[in-house]
Amino acid sequence: MLVFKLPDSDKFFCTDNSAGVSLVSFVSFDSKTVLDFKGNLCEISKEEILNLNVSPKSKSPLLEIAKETPESYAHKISQAKDFIEKNELKKLVLSRRKLLMYLDIDSEKKLSLAKSFLKFSESYPSAFCYLFEKNGEIWMGGFSEVLGKFDKKTNIFETMSVAGTLPLEENWSDKEIEEQKAVTDYIHSILRKFSSNLKVSSTKDLISGNIKHLKTDFSAEINSESLDKIISELHPTPAVCGFPKELCAQGIKSIEHFNRELYAGYIKVETEDFIYYFVNLRCASFFKNYAILFAGGGITLKSDAQKEWTETELKSLAIQNNLVFI
Numbered sequence: 312m313l314v315f316k317l318p319d320s321d322k323f324f325c326t327d328n329s330a331g332v333s334l335v336s337f338v339s340f341d342s343k344t345v346l347d348f349k350g351n352l353c354e355i356s357k358e359e360i361l362n363l364n365v366s367p368k369s370k371s372p373l374l375e376i377a378k379e380t381p382e383s384y385a386h387k388i389s390q391a392k393d394f395i396e397k398n399e400l401k402k403l404v405l406s407r408r409k410l411l412m413y414l415d416i417d418s419e420k421k422l423s424l425a426k427s428f429l430k431f432s433e434s435y436p437s438a439f440c441y442l443f444e445k446n447g448e449i450w451m452g453g454f455s456e457v458l459g460k461f462d463k464k465t466n467i468f469e470t471m472s473v474a475g476t477l478p479l480e481e482n483w484s485d486k487e488i489e490e491q492k493a494v495t496d497y498i499h500s501i502l503r504k505f506s507s508n509l510k511v512s513s514t515k516d517l518i519s520g521n522i523k524h525l526k527t528d529f530s531a532e533i534n535s536e537s538l539d540k541i542i543s544e545l546h547p548t549p550a551v552c553g554f555p556k557e558l559c560a561q562g563i564k565s566i567e568h569f570n571r572e573l574y575a576g577y578i579k580v581e582t583e584d585f586i587y588y589f590v591n592l593r594c595a596s597f598f599k600n601y602a603i604l605f606a607g608g609g610i611t612l613k614s615d616a617q618k619e620w621t622e623t624e625l626k627s628l629a630i631q632n633n634l635v636f637i
């Protein structure tokens with residue numbers, strides 16, 4: 312079962328499981344896992360979504376997940392800074408998992424994932440939002456960061472550099488500006504190999520609920536045969552990993568000590584006119600009595616551990632604030 316909504320659209324879609332095509336695929340952060348959803352895309356109403364029976368069955372081994380605290384995260388941030396210094400990097404994106412026990416919230420009520428998905432979709436109209444259940448796993452997520460959007464008719468490829476995070480009322484500092492520039496420079500260096508007419512926008516604010524990011528848009532005419540290569544070169548961008556990517560992915564693994572799974576991977580969606588690749592952020596996996604929320608942020612030598620913790624707390628509220636218990 313999969314339901315999703317495209318950015319700036321109020322229509323919901325599902326896949327009909329028919330054999331042959333797979334128009335939606337989830338690719339993990341390390342690109343090793345690909346979850347294909349079979350069938351054509353069909354519109355689905357809110358009423359039909361509410362009738363879906365999506366309830367987590369499995370209990371994941373809770374004890375394996377050490378509880379992250381501001382102190383333990385500060386220690387990881389200092390390890391990330393050592394790694395940045397030693398390897399002369401611009402940034403490294405560190406993340407954490409937040410455990411949310413439903414029973415702690417309200418023991419009388421039950422989580423409704425269908426209602427939560429609809430509320431989440433309403434709260435983030437410009438985001439790609441999804442909810443799926445496959446092979447006993449349930450994930451929900453959504454964000455407006457696009458790794459790629461390819462127009463099949465015009466061969467125009469669009470992408471964006473999104474990084475830097477602050478609460479809405481705060482002003483940008485050099486830390487966020489440098490952090491986002493590292494992503495912009497990286498995307499630029501790849502796209503210019505594939506297109507001679509690359510257009511780059513000015514940098515603007517991207518508002519996402521209670522926080523904002525810096526965003527630069529790219530547009531380029533490409534050869535359709537280059538599409539897969541462009542995506543594999545772009546992913547993971549320094550918005551979710553770092554540069555050079557293999558070294559940074561190794562550093563992240565040794566500091567974070569968990570498998571990111573689908574978090575910070577991407578979701579490929581093919582429609583009649585476009586092929587989209589959405590960055591899988593602001594997401595969570597759901598179990599019988601708790602959810603694991605994933606959130607991270609770019610670390611530079613200028614990072615303040617307390618602010619980085621707050622950033623992950625604010626990011627995890629995208630999911631947390633939209634959970635509906637009935």
Ligand SMILES: C=C(O[C@@H]1C=C(C(=O)O)C=C[C@H]1O)C(=O)O
Nearest residue numbers: 474475476550592606607608609
């Ligand atoms: C890593 C995440 O977000 C990414 C990292 C950002 C940052 O470092 O400021 C901002 C937006 C996203 O590109 C996340 O939401 O977990």
